[in-house]
Structures are given as structure tokens and as C-alpha cells.
Amino acid sequence: MSAGRVVIVGGGASGTILAAHILRLPGRPLGVTIVEERPEIGRGVAYGTTEPGHILNTRAASMSAFQDDPDHFWKWLLASGFGLDVRCSDPFCFVPRAVYAHYLKALLDPWRGTPDDAAPLTIVQGRCVGVRQAGGGVAVELADGTSLLGQAAVLATGHDLADYNARGPYVNPWTTPVSSDLAAGDPVLILGTGLSMIDTVIELTDRGHRGRITALSRRGLLPRTHRRNVPMRIDAADVPFGTGIAYLLRWFRRTAEWAATEGGDWRDVVDGVRPHTARLWQSLSVAERERFLRHARTWWEVHRHRMPPESEERLRAAMARGRLEILAARFVGSDPAGDGVRVRFRRRGSRETETVDVAKVVDCTGILRGPDANRAGIVASLIEAGTARPDPCRIGIKVDESCAVIDGGGKPAARLFAVGPVTRAQFWEITAVPDIRVQCAALAGTIADRLGGESGPAHR
Structure with a gap:
């Protein structure tokens, strides 16, 4: 018999930070298995980018994985040398997101093992297709037929993306480089004017694109900019x-x-x-x-969700040069036009439909609304099985205050939990590290208390 083991489905920021909190628990020998499709942990949707221009939207001072050690990331940044590499001499700085991925990986390095040893941490590359009760614990089922056994499981699946890859002139920026098959002078249209749009403009610029970029959203609003400020104390x-x-x-x-x-x-x-x-x-x-x-x-x-001052400076420069236009408009539709696409849109307050011909359309409209919209995802599978249920607003799955997943009959699970963006229906603001780390600390304690002194079968 081994110490109790927790299987975390998802090795992005939420799953990695939760694993670190569980493994740091004093005097509670819980092991962790992380299931992640990607080759490396810590490189989920938010931090999987390798573009140096994609920087954190939160200052370094606020990015510690531990609420009780708020300078943890800043100290790691200085000790690792990355702080010098990115010229970060002030905790207010905004570092490349790829650097933060290195930090997430470093959090778990002391506990790493292989699927065949008894190390506190095991990382399994694979795709989770199901979670079910198994005796006094859970079995996490993978696409290759493997079942991973544990005393509890946690969904840390992060942001669910649209279930499509790039096709023709349409680009999913999370899965395909936006500059692929794009000439330097080609016009581009971006759907959405939020932080993902800013990333796309910066990526195109850094890769030598000089064509006109049009970005549209219904209101045409841009993220505001970070400034040095002190949060108000509000009782x-x-x-x-x-x-x-x-x-x-x-x-x-x-x-x-x-x-x-x-x-x-x-x-x-x-x-x-x-x-x-x-x-x-x-x-x-x-x-x-x-x-x-x-x-x-x-x-x-x-x-x-504000943008760094550096991002604002680059965005304003692109607008001043006439390379970037922001429109408050509704996307009406599109049609093939030569090797590109003709986009139809209607400006806010107007009934007239206008068109623009572009080589690429980049979808930066944000995260899916509907936890089962991606039919290939584990969340959709659990909803279909009745193990989980969507909330009435369809922005996530229902969980209780302890993050226990609520099933189709309204009953909270004893051994299946969720953490991070997938729990937004209960907590709303649960997408940024300062919020996720608090949730992870609480959930780690909850799981340890519920499992108590349980031991369980080998994890594989």
C-alpha cells in the first residue's frame, strides 16, 4: 500500500500550482499524479507561448504561486537569472509568459519521478477521457486504455478552447502561429479587441508583418493599462x-x-x-x-484584466502608424475571396453592412461559453455521463464551496474536485494566479483533511 494519491487532470498553471500546494503540506504524505496532454507541464493556454513579446498581464510582484510567500516568484526570478535576461529590475515589471512557464516547472522539480517509481510526483503524458469511482477511490481513464488509480481526482483543465484547428484563412491563435503562410504586407482581421488581440498584434509585428490589421468587437473597447497603484481597503x-x-x-x-x-x-x-x-x-x-x-x-x-504599459505603448504606436484600426462593429459573416476572405461587418449604431478583404481572420473572441462546447474535452464527457453538470449560465460546471464537483443529480462528489477557470461558475474571478493560488491552498487542505490517513493502491 502507498500513501494516498491525488490525480490531477491538467498540467497547466492551475494543476501545477495545486500539485505544489499538495506536495508542500507538512506531515501529510500525499502523492500526486498529473495527467497532461502536452510534453511539458506548466505550458497550458496561458503560458505555452514562446513569443518573447507575449508578456504577463500581471506584475511579477503578484505572480507567486503561494499566498503565504508573496515574493516567491520574484525571488526565483532573481536567483534563476531570468530577471537579468529580461531586464526585470523591479517587482512591478512584466516578464515574458514563457519565463513564467519555467517557474511553474521549477515548482515541481524537487518531487519529480517516473510512472514506474514511488516518487511523490508522477507526470503522465496522455489525454483523460473519463473519471469514475473505483472501490474507495477514483480511476482516471486515459485515451490509450490506461487507468490511473487514486484516492481523489481534480479537474484542472483550464480554459476550454474551440474544437478546431486552423483551416484556410481562419486561424486559432492558441494552436497555430498567426504569421504562418502570411506575407509581410498581407491585411489581417482580428475578431476581438481584448488581451489576445494585443498578443496577436505584437506577435505579427515581431515576426516582420507590416500589413494593415483591423480588429473589431461589438463595443471596440481595449483593456485599460496597469499603473502603479495601491488597492483600496474595502471592508x-x-x-x-x-x-x-x-x-x-x-x-x-x-x-x-x-x-x-x-x-x-x-x-x-x-x-x-x-x-x-x-x-x-x-x-x-x-x-x-x-x-x-x-x-x-x-x-x-x-x-x-489590464495590459502592461509596454503593451499599450506598442499598441498605440501601431495605431499611430495607421497599421492598426480598432472598430466597434458586429461581425456579420465572411465569404471566400481569392486566396483570402471577404469579411462583412456592421459598425455599432449603423445598419449599413461594410466589407474588408483580408488574407487571414484570427479568432480572438475569447474562451468558449458552454463547458461542453468542446465535445472532445473531458468536461463534456463528464457532463454527458452525469458526473458533472453545467451551471445555468453555462460558463462552467457546478461545484460547491469546497470545489467538489456537483453531479447531474445535484450531489457533490466526495472524491472529485475542480480548480481554476473550470470553476468560474461558482467563483467568477478564478483565471489569474493571485486568485488561483488561494483556491489551490484551500483545496489542498480540504483534500488532505478528507483523505486523512488513507493509503491506497499503486497509482498505475
Whole structure:
């Protein structure tokens, strides 16, 4: 018999940080198996890029994997030499995301083993296709027919992407280099004007593209920019829990105006409310959550998920040179046009349909809405099996406060949990490392408490 083992499905940021928290637990000999399709852990959707221009959207000072050691990433950055390589001399700096992938890998290096030994950590490359109860534990089933046994399993599948690869002039930037088969002067259209659009513009520029870029979204809003600021201290008693979205937005505006009179700005308010975001979301009715998603989500995201000053500088330069145009417009459709595509769109407030001919269309519209939209994914498989259920707003699966997955009958699982973006339906803001690390610390403790002194079968 071996010590209790936790099988984590997904080796991106969420899965890696959770594994580190479990392995660091004092006096609790829990082993971890990570199942990851990619050859390396830590290189999920967010940190799998190798483009040097793709930098973190959060300052280095806030990127520690451990809430109780807030300088952990910064100290690693200085000790590893990466800080010098990227000229990062200040914790406010924004380093390449590829550097953060190295940090995630380094978190687990002390515990690594192979699938055939008894090391605390085992990493298995494979695709998970199912999770089921097995005796007093769980069995995680892989596409190759292998079953990995453990006392608990955790879904850490991160952001679910559209189930398609690049085809013709249409590009999925998460799976295909946007500059592939693109001449330097070719025009490009980007769907979406958020952080992924900014990454795409920077990548194209760094790879020598000089053609015109048009980016459109319904409102044409760009992410705001990070500035040095101090989060406002906001007590729970001052937060309007349980009110409607309209009142909540008025409260934000009034509080931001007050902050400005005190020498601060809206960033202090948005960052100050962060500890209360999950409770705010949970206090909304389903109807109010839907109203937020329809009418206020974009407003929230451009203020909450900001871009680094360096990215803003590069974006403004591209716009000033006439290379980049941002449109508030609705995508109507597209048709083949020679070797490219003719895109039809309608500007905000206009009934007239316009067209633009481009060589490539890059889809930066964001993460899928609908946890089972990617039919090839494990989440869709679990929903189909009744092991999990989507939330009413269809932005994730239902979990309880302890992150236990709720099944089709409304019952929380005893040994199946979820962490990270897949739990956004319960916690909303659970996509950034400062939020994920808090969740991972709590879940690691929950799993250890529930498993107690259990031991279990070998993990394979």
C-alpha cells in the first residue's frame, strides 16, 4: 500500500500550482499524479507561448504561486537569472509568459519521478477521457486504455478552447502561429479587441508583418493599462452584496470618484474589491448574473484584466502608424475571396453592412461559453455521463464551496474536485494566479483533511 494519491487532470498553471500546494503540506504524505496532454507541464493556454513579446498581464510582484510567500516568484526570478535576461529590475515589471512557464516547472522539480517509481510526483503524458469511482477511490481513464488509480481526482483543465484547428484563412491563435503562410504586407482581421488581440498584434509585428490589421468587437473597447497603484481597503460591510447589477455599477462609479478625490483612481477600487469578488458573484441571482454577462462583462474585464504599459505603448504606436484600426462593429459573416476572405461587418449604431478583404481572420473572441462546447474535452464527457453538470449560465460546471464537483443529480462528489477557470461558475474571478493560488491552498487542505490517513493502491 502507498500513501494516498491525488490525480490531477491538467498540467497547466492551475494543476501545477495545486500539485505544489499538495506536495508542500507538512506531515501529510500525499502523492500526486498529473495527467497532461502536452510534453511539458506548466505550458497550458496561458503560458505555452514562446513569443518573447507575449508578456504577463500581471506584475511579477503578484505572480507567486503561494499566498503565504508573496515574493516567491520574484525571488526565483532573481536567483534563476531570468530577471537579468529580461531586464526585470523591479517587482512591478512584466516578464515574458514563457519565463513564467519555467517557474511553474521549477515548482515541481524537487518531487519529480517516473510512472514506474514511488516518487511523490508522477507526470503522465496522455489525454483523460473519463473519471469514475473505483472501490474507495477514483480511476482516471486515459485515451490509450490506461487507468490511473487514486484516492481523489481534480479537474484542472483550464480554459476550454474551440474544437478546431486552423483551416484556410481562419486561424486559432492558441494552436497555430498567426504569421504562418502570411506575407509581410498581407491585411489581417482580428475578431476581438481584448488581451489576445494585443498578443496577436505584437506577435505579427515581431515576426516582420507590416500589413494593415483591423480588429473589431461589438463595443471596440481595449483593456485599460496597469499603473502603479495601491488597492483600496474595502471592508465587506461596505460592499453591496445581493443587489442588482445596475446598483452595483453605480456603487463602483461612486467609489471610483471618491478614490480620485483622495489622489487615487479606479484601479484602487477594482483591485480593492478583489477579495470580495466571489461572494459578490454568489450573491447575484441567476437572472442578474445573465444580465452582467450580457451588459457589463466587457466593462468589467477591460478594467479588471489590464495590459502592461509596454503593451499599450506598442499598441498605440501601431495605431499611430495607421497599421492598426480598432472598430466597434458586429461581425456579420465572411465569404471566400481569392486566396483570402471577404469579411462583412456592421459598425455599432449603423445598419449599413461594410466589407474588408483580408488574407487571414484570427479568432480572438475569447474562451468558449458552454463547458461542453468542446465535445472532445473531458468536461463534456463528464457532463454527458452525469458526473458533472453545467451551471445555468453555462460558463462552467457546478461545484460547491469546497470545489467538489456537483453531479447531474445535484450531489457533490466526495472524491472529485475542480480548480481554476473550470470553476468560474461558482467563483467568477478564478483565471489569474493571485486568485488561483488561494483556491489551490484551500483545496489542498480540504483534500488532505478528507483523505486523512488513507493509503491506497499503486497509482498505475
